[in-house]
Amino acid sequence: MSLDIDKVAIKTSLSSFLGSNCTEMDGATDFFEELAEKAEEVNLGINEYIFREKDDSDYVYIPVSGAVMLERATLTGSRQVFAFLFTGNILGISEHKNYSFSAKTLTNAVVIKINQQLILDIFDKYPAIAQRYHEVTRHILTLILDQLFIMGQKTAHQRLAHFLLDMKYRLGHGTQTFHLPMSRQDIADYLGMSLETASRGFSKLKKDGLISIENNYQITLENYDALKAYAED
Amino acid sequence: MSLDIDKVAIKTSLSSFLGSNCTEMDGATDFFEELAEKAEEVNLGINEYIFREKDDSDYVYIPVSGAVMLERATLTGSRQVFAFLFTGNILGISEHKNYSFSAKTLTNAVVIKINQQLILDIFDKYPAIAQRYHEVTRHILTLILDQLFIMGQKTAHQRLAHFLLDMKYRLGHGTQTFHLPMSRQDIADYLGMSLETASRGFSKLKKDGLISIENNYQITLENYDALKAYAED
């Protein structure tokens, strides 16, 4: 009965992105059954593209495990990273006809793949789900506004501090230690700085005793309050 | 019958933001009637706040005339401008319970004020309108992503060039000349640079023959293609 187990995983992921309170909504149970039936799981290796910019945006994806990066490349070879996504996040929700960025795995990953049209059809049956879906879109919009705010305001090192606080929140699972799945270059492209400046930022925060670093990717926040104070001016 | 004239203006603005094709949608006519009946027009002076960050986001606004700026202030007195909005744009659509930024007029302005709950109620009656409304939200999201992209990639002068191209598109009405309703400081806070850097950017573009400037605010693009090439690396 491995098929059923798959469907359980899909339902768990769906409810994690829709919010736990969603399971008590009218028609939510039916909705989960129907969507889980038609969604599919995809296994991906490291550094694989889930979709590319300007591809037809026919699908929405939800990572079950692993980490994903949203990026856009320029003509001249530079790159902007828009977001890092982990388990329970959602990709492609805000796209119209074509994706406006590429999605690339940072690790091996399993993602749920759902047809957009399927979701639109389901909205007609379950208006409460449609409402929740668009709340998620609006939430993403406020997250991007926050990111835009940070990009405009902060110095490079402060932006890095802010990034680490965000990663602690999303990857720390209640602890001060977490593993970064992305490279220094990825971080630099996310925060709008050079690789070297990102690296120097890590070194400075370490020297000041705000963080400690093991094997480049394992980070511990040694003084959460001080790091927060540093990030916020 | 000045009231009826007001309602015509409201309907015109609604259709301009919902897209002209929307008037041919099922139920659109009824929708316009109903919304225009319950919406109200507000007259505002220059430098007035339409709403402030953290106010209850009970209303959505659509400028009929004038220009509006979305901004967020920091504890330390600096400021990030998120967007400049003109006739037919919409404000507050993506907010959940509280606004995540303030909206302030740059000029005298007339805006249509619509209750959010009213819109939600109307969605139940006219699903096609709900669909279109959420398309607008998604479109706004892609615009902010573009802005984030620019903030990360470009040098200060290139960001300014990009800004001017955007303003030409939105304010030029097909010509190469347009009037900027915002100050150098507003532009600087939008593009994440100092007032002086913004000013130097204008001077440089003028010196290079890409633009000409009358009275500080009246801009003409003298060489659109060259400006575009400059903006895009």
Place this chain on the structure above:
DNA sequence: CGAGCCCTTGATGCATTTCAACGAATGTGG
């Protein structure tokens, strides 16, 4: 005509990028 505001311009210092070299970790084939 004068006051006040905004914009421009110059000079200086600092933050960040760029160029370059080195070091650590990982993987490969002999």
Place this chain on the structure above:
DNA sequence: CCACATTCGTTGAAATGCATCAAGGGCTCG
């Protein structure tokens, strides 16, 4: 199992872009 190559991160030095400080100029409005 050990050279070797490769990739990625760190660090230093030089150059550059931008912010800051400061002064002056042009509009606008009373």
